[in-house]
Amino acid sequence: MLKLYNSLTRTKEDFVPIDPDNVRLYACGPTVYDYAHIGNARMAVVFDLLRTVLSGLYPNVTYVSNITDIDDKIMKAAAEQGVPIKEITEKYTQIYNEDLDALGVEEPDIQPKATEHVDDMIAYIEALIADNYAYEAEGHVLFHVPAFPKYGGLSGRSRDDQIAGARVEVAPFKKDPADFVLWKPSSDDQPGWDSPWGRGRPGWHIECSAMSAQHLGLPFDIHGGGADLKFPHHENEIAQSVCAHGHPDDLSSFAKFWVHNGFLTVEGEKMSKSLGNFTLTHDLLEQGVEGEAIRLAMLSAHYRQPLDWTKDKVEQSKKTLDRFYGILISQLDANVQPGVFSDDFLNAIYDDLNTPKAIAELHALAKDIEKDPDDIEGLSAFVNGGLLLGLFYNDPEEWLAPKETTLDEAYILEQIAARQSAKDKKDFTLSDKIRDDLAAQGIVLKDSPDGTSWSVE
Numbered sequence: 001m002l003k004l005y006n007s008l009t010r011t012k013e014d015f016v017p018i019d020p021d022n023v024r025l026y027a028c029g030p031t032v033y034d035y036a037h038i039g040n041a042r043m044a045v046v047f048d049l050l051r052t053v054l055s056g057l058y059p060n061v062t063y064v065s066n067i068t069d070i071d072d073k074i075m076k077a078a079a080e081q082g083v084p085i086k087e088i089t090e091k092y093t094q095i096y097n098e099d100l101d102a103l104g105v106e107e108p109d110i111q112p113k114a115t116e117h118v119d120d121m122i123a124y125i126e127a128l129i130a131d132n133y134a135y136e137a138e139g140h141v142l143f144h145v146p147a148f149p150k151y152g153g154l155s156g157r158s159r160d161d162q163i164a165g166a167r168v169e170v171a172p173f174k175k176d177p178a179d180f181v182l183w184k185p186s187s188d189d190q191p192g193w194d195s196p197w198g199r200g201r202p203g204w205h206i207e208c209s210a211m212s213a214q215h216l217g218l219p220f221d222i223h224g225g226g227a228d229l230k231f232p233h234h235e236n237e238i239a240q241s242v243c244a245h246g247h248p249d250d251l252s253s254f255a256k257f258w259v260h261n262g263f264l265t266v267e268g269e270k271m272s273k274s275l276g277n278f279t280l281t282h283d284l285l286e287q288g289v290e291g292e293a294i295r296l297a298m299l300s301a302h303y304r305q306p307l308d309w310t311k312d313k314v315e316q317s318k319k320t321l322d323r324f325y326g327i328l329i330s331q332l333d334a335n336v337q338p339g340v341f342s343d344d345f346l347n348a349i350y351d352d353l354n355t356p357k358a359i360a361e362l363h364a365l366a367k368d369i370e371k372d373p374d375d376i377e378g379l380s381a382f383v384n385g386g387l388l389l390g391l392f393y394n395d396p397e398e399w400l401a402p403k404e405t406t407l408d409e410a411y412i413l414e415q416i417a418a419r420q421s422a423k424d425k426k427d428f429t430l431s432d433k434i435r436d437d438l439a440a441q442g443i444v445l446k447d448s449p450d451g452t453s454w455s456v457e
C-alpha cells in the first residue's frame with residue numbers, strides 16, 4: 001500500500017485511487033521564458049518518480065503537467081527581444097523537455113499549453129461570475145475571496161495574513177484586498193483574446209483549474225507542485241475549482257491529495273539571481289554533469305525535505321553511479337528477473353517515497369552482489385530498484401568509458417594561457433568566460449599552486 005503525505009489534510013494517508021483503472025495526476029509546469037532552474041527540475045523528477053511508482057501499482061496513470069505560455073514575464077522577454085511570444089515559449093518549452101529528458105524524466109502524457117485553452121478558461125470564469133464568486137471591474141475579472149469562506153484551507157493562511165503579506169498596492173477596483181485576478185485586459189500591442197469582458201488574457205491561477213478539469217475531470221487523485229506554489233497559487237486553484245463545480249464546502253472535490261516537494265537551496269543559501277547562485281539545469285548539463293547524477297542527487301533527499309544543492313553532492317552521486325554501473329557491466333549476461341524487489345526497498349518507496357532509504361538499500365544490495373556475484377535474486381532486486389528510481393538509463397560501457405575530447409590539446413593550452421593573462425590583468429569577466437566556455441565543451445580546469453591542469457568530465 002502506497003502512503004503519501006497529503007498537504008490538504010496534513011497527514012500521511014493510504015493512497016486509494018478514485019478510479020483504480022486510471023490514476024490521475026496533475027503537476028504545475030513551468031512558465032517558459034527562460035532556462036529552468038534546478039528547483040523546477042526537482043519538481044519534475046519527484047513527480048516523474050511518483051508517476052512511475054503509481055504505474056507499477058495500477059494499470060493506467062494519466063499524468064498532466066501544463067506549460068504556462070502566456071504570462072507577463074513572457075511578454076516582457078518578447079518585448080525586450082522584439083520577437084512574438086511564441087518564439088520565446090516554443091524555444092524554452094523544447095529546451096525544458098530536452099533538459100529533463102537528460103535527467104531521465106519522461107514527458108507527461110499530456111502537456112497542455114495555456115494559450116490553447118483560453119476558451120476553457122473563459123467558460124470557467126463565466127461559471128464563477130454566474131454563481132457570484134467573481135465579478136467584472138474595469139476590464140478585469142476578479143475572484144471575490146469573501147464569497148468563499150473556506151479560503152486558506154490548504155496553506156492554513158487566513159485572509160488577513162494574505163492581505164498583510166501583499167506587497168503590491170491594492171487596485172482601486174477590487175471589492176476586497178484579497179480578491180485575485182482571473183482575467184485582465186490587454187493593450188493593443190499585447191497578446192490578447194476576445195472575451196465577454198473585452199480583449200485580454202487569463203490570470204495564472206485559472207490556467208491550472210481549467211486545464212486540469214479539461215484533461216482529468218474532477219475530482220482527480222493527486223495535484224502536485226513545489227511547496228512555493230502552495231500559497232497563493234494552489235489556494236487560488238482550489239477556490240476557483242471547488243466553487244465553479246458547486247462544492248464550496250469540500251476542498252477535496254478538486255484534488256484528493258496535494259503533494260508538495262520541498263525547497264531547494266544552493267550551497268546552504270537560498271537560490272536567487274542577486275546572490276549569483278542561480279543554478280540552471282541546462283548549464284549543469286552543458287558543463288558535462290551527467291543528467292543521471294543530477295537525478296540521483298535530487299533523490300538523495302526526501303522529496304518533502306529541503307534539498308541543499310552542493311557540488312559535493314553531485315560528485316558523490318556520480319561516484320555512486322560509477323559503482324552501480326561497475327556492477328551492471330560485470331553482470332551484462334545475467335538473467336535479471338523482472339518484478340523482483342527487496343522488501344526494504346519497496347517499503348521505503350511506498351512510505352511516502354522515502355528515496356534516501358531506498359538508495360541506502362541499493363547500496364546494501366550492491367555490497368551483497370559484490371560479495372556474491374551469483375546471487376540473481378539480489379542482482380534482480382538491485383536492477384529493478386534502480387530502474388524504479390528512474391536510474392540505469394545509460395549504457396554501462398559508455399558510462400564507464402574513459403572520457404575523451406575532440407578538442408586539440410594545443411587549443412586547450414592556449415585557452416588556459418589566455419585565461420591566465422586575463423587574470424593577471426584582473427579581467428575576471430574574461431577569465432571566467434574562458435573557463436565556462438571550456439566547461440561547456442567538457443573541459444574542466446583545476447587551479448593549484450603549480451598552475452592549471454585540465455581534465456575531460
Ligand SMILES: [Zn+2]
Nearest residue numbers: 028208233237
Ligand atoms: Zn498550477
